[in-house]
Amino acid sequence: MSSEEFEWFEKINWSKNPFQLSPIGKPDLVVGFDEEFQLLENYIRLGYDVIIEGPYGSGKTSLLLCLETIFKDNRLPIFFYAPPESVAELIQIISMELKLNDEVSPQVLYHKLRRSDDKIILLIDEAHDLNFNVAKMLRGLSDLLNISIIYSALNGFSFDKLPKILNTLADRVQEIIYLDLLSEEEVILAIKKRIEDVGGNEVSPFTEDAIKFIAKVSEGAPREAIKLCSAAIALAIRDSIFEIGVDVLEKITRRRPSEIVRKLQRLGAREKQVIKLFVSHPVITTGLVKDELSVSSQASYNVIARLMEKELVTSREAEGRGNEYLPVGLVKRILTQEIVNDILRLNI
Numbered sequence: 001m002s003s004e005e006f007e008w009f010e011k012i013n014w015s016k017n018p019f020q021l022s023p024i025g026k027p028d029l030v031v032g033f034d035e036e037f038q039l040l041e042n043y044i045r046l047g048y049d050v051i052i053e054g055p056y057g058s059g060k061t062s063l064l065l066c067l068e069t070i071f072k073d074n075r076l077p078i079f080f081y082a083p084p085e086s087v088a089e090l091i092q093i094i095s096m097e098l099k100l101n102d103e104v105s106p107q108v109l110y111h112k113l114r115r116s117d118d119k120i121i122l123l124i125d126e127a128h129d130l131n132f133n134v135a136k137m138l139r140g141l142s143d144l145l146n147i148s149i150i151y152s153a154l155n156g157f158s159f160d161k162l163p164k165i166l167n168t169l170a171d172r173v174q175e176i177i178y179l180d181l182l183s184e185e186e187v188i189l190a191i192k193k194r195i196e197d198v199g200g201n202e203v204s205p206f207t208e209d210a211i212k213f214i215a216k217v218s219e220g221a222p223r224e225a226i227k228l229c230s231a232a233i234a235l236a237i238r239d240s241i242f243e244i245g246v247d248v249l250e251k252i253t254r255r256r257p258s259e260i261v262r263k264l265q266r267l268g269a270r271e272k273q274v275i276k277l278f279v280s281h282p283v284i285t286t287g288l289v290k291d292e293l294s295v296s297s298q299a300s301y302n303v304i305a306r307l308m309e310k311e312l313v314t315s316r317e318a319e320g321r322g323n324e325y326l327p328v329g330l331v332k333r334i335l336t337q338e339i340v341n342d343i344l345r346l347n348i
């Protein structure tokens with residue numbers, strides 16, 4: 001941590017930055033999973049196999065890590081960040097966790113596990129990447145009552161992908177749990193919990209409005225919300241700001257490429273034509289726009305003025321030749337031929 005960061009965190013009483021993008025295995029910090037935890041605890045006690053499905057960033061990995069935390073004292077949870085690539089690897093990892101000799105065959109390991117008192121939970125993330133051989137070994141393990149397998153994967157795994165990998169493994173799955181994106185209230189609660197976890201108070205130094213803004217813009221995706229918060233913190237440290245309001249967040253969202261793309265898509269046909277000129281001209285003048293678009297000088301000036309109002313274009317004085325216009329940095333960066341073809345497709 002730089003001294004600047006250290007001072008900023010000290011001033012607002014935070015022990016560290018609470019907005020890490022990595023998944024979290026702290027059940028107290030995740031929101032909206034209460035029902036899922038209850039269901040999963042039951043299924044795991046019964047030795048059932050379950051699939052957790054959800055879109056990108058919906059908390060699948062976090063949920064598995066929380067299960068690892070919840071069960072670490074009375075079961076043996078084994079977390080796989082991705083399915084093992086081979087049967088040998090699967091055996092090696094399980095043997096390591098059980099402190100067994102890892103030079104055993106699948107049959108021998110099965111036999112040992114069958115006679116063991118250990119209650120094992122295999123937590124397999126990114127299960128959509130499972131291969132046939134590993135699936136076959138899991139099918140064997142799945143039949144043991146002291147082993148529960150929890151898979152997590154992107155939507156479509158249970159109905160589409162797994163039956164194609166190994167139908168008889170799909171048949172052994174008792175339940176599918178779908179993770180939804182969060183509501184705006186849940187996003188706000190998730191942010192509050194993180195801030196309080198590092199010693200902060202409520203949503204401070206964010207204003208209530210700023211947090212509502214984040215909840216709205218992130219559309220229920222926790223990862224997006226955390227990204228916005230951490231970008232806001234970085235800006236606040238840089239500018240020594242101790243109250244983060246909507247203005248700071250607007251500054252951040254305005255600078256995001258996805259926002260710029262959305263802005264370009266919403267432009268009128270003439271505005272799009274002007275933006276398109278920047279692909280072949282680093283700077284333009286009203287004269288050029290007038291000729292290229294076959295419009296009057298006034299109309300050419302008006303369309304450029306609108307683009308400046310929308311903060312897509314800036315002007316500078318050209319020596320002795322009046323003003324010239326150029327795209328703002330982010331527009332310049334994303335303005336490839338592809339963008340022009342796709343996004344600026346002229347609706348005329």
Ligand SMILES: Nc1ncnc2c1ncn2[C@@H]1O[C@H](COP(=O)(O)OP(=O)(O)OP(=O)(O)O)[C@@H](O)[C@H]1O
Nearest residue numbers: 021023024030031056057058059060061062222223
């Ligand atoms: N329910 C939740 N409450 C609070 N924070 C959450 C919640 N779900 C996810 N997060 C946070 O959002 C971020 C993304 O979560 P996570 O990595 O677990 O999602 P994922 O579904 O595994 O994503 P991917 O599909 O990309 O693997 C993490 O920082 C995580 O802590």
Ligand SMILES: [Mg+2]
Nearest residue numbers: 060061062125
């Ligand atoms: Mg994940």
